[in-house]
Amino acid sequence: MPESKLNVAIVGGGMVGLAFAIALRKLGPDVTFSIYEGATELSEVGAGITVQRRAWQTLSAIGLEEELLNLAGCREQKSVGYVYRKSDQPEGIHLKTIQTSEPGYTFHRGELQKAMIRHLASTHTIHTRKRLVSYMPLEEGVELHFHDGSTARCDILVGADGVRSAVRSAMYTKLADAALAAGDEDSAKVLKSHILPVFSGNVIYRTLIRKDILPEEAAQHPAFNRDEVMIYAGRNRHLVAYPISQGRVLNLAMVFTAPGKEGSVYEGAWTSSVSKEELVGRYSGWEPDVEEIMKHVSDKILKWVVNVATMLPTYSDGLVTLMGDAAHAMTPHQGAGAGVGFEDAHILAHFLAHPGVTKDTAAVALQVYDAVRRPASQNVATLSRMSGRNLHFNLSAGCADLTEEQSASGEAISPDQLKEVGDAIGKLTEWMFATTVAEDREVAMQKLEVALANAAR
Numbered sequence: 001m002p003e004s005k006l007n008v009a010i011v012g013g014g015m016v017g018l019a020f021a022i023a024l025r026k027l028g029p030d031v032t033f034s035i036y037e038g039a040t041e042l043s044e045v046g047a048g049i050t051v052q053r054r055a056w057q058t059l060s061a062i063g064l065e066e067e068l069l070n071l072a073g074c075r076e077q078k079s080v081g082y083v084y085r086k087s088d089q090p091e092g093i094h095l096k097t098i099q100t101s102e103p104g105y106t107f108h109r110g111e112l113q114k115a116m117i118r119h120l121a122s123t124h125t126i127h128t129r130k131r132l133v134s135y136m137p138l139e140e141g142v143e144l145h146f147h148d149g150s151t152a153r154c155d156i157l158v159g160a161d162g163v164r165s166a167v168r169s170a171m172y173t174k175l176a177d178a179a180l181a182a183g184d185e186d187s188a189k190v191l192k193s194h195i196l197p198v199f200s201g202n203v204i205y206r207t208l209i210r211k212d213i214l215p216e217e218a219a220q221h222p223a224f225n226r227d228e229v230m231i232y233a234g235r236n237r238h239l240v241a242y243p244i245s246q247g248r249v250l251n252l253a254m255v256f257t258a259p260g261k262e263g264s265v266y267e268g269a270w271t272s273s274v275s276k277e278e279l280v281g282r283y284s285g286w287e288p289d290v291e292e293i294m295k296h297v298s299d300k301i302l303k304w305v306v307n308v309a310t311m312l313p314t315y316s317d318g319l320v321t322l323m324g325d326a327a328h329a330m331t332p333h334q335g336a337g338a339g340v341g342f343e344d345a346h347i348l349a350h351f352l353a354h355p356g357v358t359k360d361t362a363a364v365a366l367q368v369y370d371a372v373r374r375p376a377s378q379n380v381a382t383l384s385r386m387s388g389r390n391l392h393f394n395l396s397a398g399c400a401d402l403t404e405e406q407s408a409s410g411e412a413i414s415p416d417q418l419k420e421v422g423d424a425i426g427k428l429t430e431w432m433f434a435t436t437v438a439e440d441r442e443v444a445m446q447k448l449e450v451a452l453a454n455a456a457r
C-alpha cells in the first residue's frame with residue numbers, strides 16, 4: 001500500500017457517493033477514504049432510473065460496464081430512444097423522437113445501487129448509522145460530528161448527502177455567519193437561502209407495474225411492450241413510462257405541476273405512500289396507451305415531492321465540498337440528476353488522484369472543481385426546469401393561460417406551436433451530445449494544472 005497522501009471523508013452512500021468512492025479507489029491508490037451513511041442500510045426507492053450517454057461514460061470509466069450490461073440483459077451496448085407525445089387528448093400527437101446510436105439504458109435503482117455496493121465491498125465497508133450533523137474546520141483538515149456523538153477527522157470532506165444535505169446546511173450556515181460578522185447583511189441573507197432546499201412546484205407519483213401479473217390481454221397491449229422511454233405530455237402533467245429489470249417491469253412516473261408554487265417551502269411530508277384513489281381520473285380522456293397503463297396501476301404508489309437546491313454560489317468552502325443532489329438537486333425532467341452527479345464524482349476523483357494535489361493544495365483543487373462543475377451542473381438544472389415547463393405546454397409564448405380543458409380539446413395549440421414544443425425538446429437536450437465526459441475532463445485537468453502552478457509561485 002502506498003502511503004496515504006490524502007484522507008477523504010465521503011458523507012452519503014447514495015449512488016453519487018458510491019460512484020465517487022469507486023472512482024477514487026480506481027484512480028488514486030494513495031488516496032484513502034471512508035464512507036459515512038446516515039441510514040441503517042443502503043437502499044434506493046423502488047423505481048427506475050435512466051442512464052444516458054454521459055452518465056454511461058462515467059460508469060464505464062469506473063469499470064462497471066460489464067456488470068451493468070448484464071443487469072440490463074444486454075450482451076453488447078445498446079441505446080435507448082425517447083419518444084415524446086402530446087397525450088392529453090383522445091388521439092395523441094407525436095412531438096419528437098430522440099434516438100441516437102450512443103449507449104443508453106434503463107435500470108431498477110436498487111439493482112444499480114447493489115451493483116455499485118458489490119463493487120466496493122471487496123475492499124471497503126460503508127459505515128452506516130453515521131448521520132453527520134455538522135463539521136468543524138481545523139488548523140489542518142476537518143472534524144466531522146455525528147448524530148451518535150462520535151467524531152472523525154479527514155483532510156477533505158465531500159458532502160454527497162442528497163437534497164437535504166447536512167454538509168450543505170453546515171457550509172451555508174458558516175458562510176452566512178461569516179458574512180454577518182463582516183457586516184454584510186445582504187450576502188448573509190442570500191447565503192442563508194441556500195441552507196434548505198425549496199419546492200420545485202412538481203409532485204411525482206412513482207410506481208412499478210409487474211408484467212407477469214398482468215392479465216394476458218393487457219400484457220400484449222403495445223403500451224406494455226415498448227422499448228423506448230415514453231413521455232406522454234399534457235397540460236400541467238405528464239407521464240413517463242419505461243421498462244426496467246430486463247423488460248419484466250414497467251416503471252411509471254406521473255408528474256404534476258402545482259402552478260405558482262415553485263420556490264415555496266413545501267409543508268407536509270416529502271415522501272409518502274398513497275393509494276390509487278389519489279390518481280384516479282387524473283389522466284382520463286388521455287390517449288389509449290395512457291388509459292391502458294392507468295388501468296393497471298397498483299396500490300403501491302410513492303408520492304414524491306420534488307425539492308431542489310438551486311444556483312448555489314459555491315460548491316466548495318476550504319476543505320469541504322459538495323457533489324450530486326447535495327450540490328444541485330434538480331427536477332427530473334431530463335432524467336439527468338444522477339448522471340450529472342456521476343460527472344462531479346468523475347472530475348473530483350481525477351483531481352484528487354493528481355500527483356500535484358496534496359494536503360497543501362487540496363483547497364486549490366476544490367476551488368477548480370467548483371469553477372468547473374458548478375456552471376455545468378447548474379446549466380443542466382436550468383434546462384431540466386425548462387424541459388418540465390415545455391412538457392406541460394408552458395414554455396412557448398401564448399400558452400401561459402391555456403387551461404387543461406382547452407389543451408384536451410386538441411385545438412387550442414396550433415401545429416406550429418406543437419412543432420415549437422418538439423424542437424425545444426431537441427434544443428434543451430443538445431448538451432447531452434455536444435461533448436464527451438473525457439473531453440470535458442481534459443479541459444478541467446488543464447485548469448487544475450494552471451491553478452496548481454499559480455499556487456506554487
Ligand SMILES: Cc1cc2nc3c(=O)[nH]c(=O)nc-3n(C[C@H](O)[C@H](O)[C@H](O)COP(=O)(O)OP(=O)(O)OC[C@H]3O[C@@H](n4cnc5c(N)ncnc54)[C@H](O)[C@@H]3O)c2cc1C
Binds near residue numbers: 013037043049340341
Ligand atoms: C422521479 C425522479 C426520477 C429521476 N430520474 C432520474 C433518471 O432517470 N436519471 C438520473 O440520472 N437521475 C434521475 N433522478 C435524479 C436522481 O435520482 C438523483 O440525482 C440521485 O439519486 C442523487 O443521488 P445522490 O447520491 O446525490 O443523493 P441521494 O441518492 O439522496 O443519496 C444521499 C445519501 O446520503 C445519505 N445521507 C443524507 N443525509 C446524511 C447525513 N446527514 N449523514 C450521512 N448520510 C446522509 C442518505 O441516506 C443517502 O443514502 C430522478 C429523480 C427523481 C425524483
Ligand SMILES: *[C@@H]1O[C@H](CO)[C@@H](O)[C@H](O)[C@H]1NC(C)=O
Binds near residue numbers: 394
Ligand atoms: C408556467 O411557468 C411559470 C414559470 O415557471 C410559472 O410561474 C407558472 O405558474 C406556470 N404556469 C402553469 C399553469 O403551470
